[in-house]
Amino acid sequence: MTAAEGAAESDTGHRFTRNGQDTPMRVLAVDGDPALGHLLIFGDPDDNCLVRIHSRCLYGEALDSQDCDCGPELRKSLDLIQAEGSGILVYLEQEGRGAGLIAKALGYREAERSGADTFTAYTTLGYPADGRSYASAARSLAALGLGKVRLLTNNPEKVQALVDVDLDVTPEPLYTSPLSARAAAYLDAKRRHRGHWIPADDDPAAAHRRLPLPG
Incomplete structure (x- = not known):
């Protein structure tokens, strides 16, 4: 990062308006490299704040695709962070897994x-079935001085990445209703192939169970 980029990053604090609500926000590069993604820091988060680690999905977020759950997950995460008045969205440039x-x-x-x-x-x-990494996101969160976070996720790999940098993690489920039969099939595939904590259709009570931490 150049000196100019560093100075610009330190001055990113501004007002973010969404759903009629204003929230202070600042932006940092993930691991100091904008090519990896950015941390969007809402309000003044401290220990045990809400965190969402999210990979870019043009289809689901910008084009309103109904074939995945990426758009609904992002919107729900922002809703929850705004409701608390603070939190962190780590937005990774990892399109297409x-x-x-x-x-x-x-x-x-x-x-x-x-x-x-x-x-x-x-x-x-x-x-690769899923070539994403969450190590840079984890290092960036640890660099903020956080000791523990509540992670909005269904993905055990994200939890493990944070545990690996000695963060105390409480995983919180982020269930959204499928937008289509194709999206429902994708959720099922994530559960079967990647071990995501997504309840099967015949086990709705799973959505309310405490998620396991990596052992």
Whole structure:
């Protein structure tokens, strides 16, 4: 990071308005590298604040795709953070589960052709089923001086990344209703392939159980 970039980053504090509510916000680069993503720090968060680690999804966030849960998860996370008046969104530049937008489109195409889920489609095409990493996000959170956080997630890999940098983590489920049958199938695939804490249709009570910490 150049000196000019560092100075600009230190002066990013401004008012953020959403749903008619104003919240102070500042922006930092993840691990000092904007190419990795950014930390959006709302209010004045301290220990045990809400944190969401979120990977970019152009389809679900900007194009309102109904084929995944990315848009609803992001919006719900922001709702919860704004309701508390403070919290942190770590927004990672990891489109297409880390493989990029072209790979994502190819994965959808292969899934439609074969009838497989997109995790299987990725591996068929030679991509990792999920190539994302949360280590840089974890280091950035630790660098803020936090000792413990409440992590909005269904993904055990995100929890483990924070535990690895000695953060005390309380995982909080982030369930959203599927927007379509295709989105429901994607949630099921995340549960089966990646071990996400998403309740099966025949186990709705799972949404209210305490999530396990990495052992």
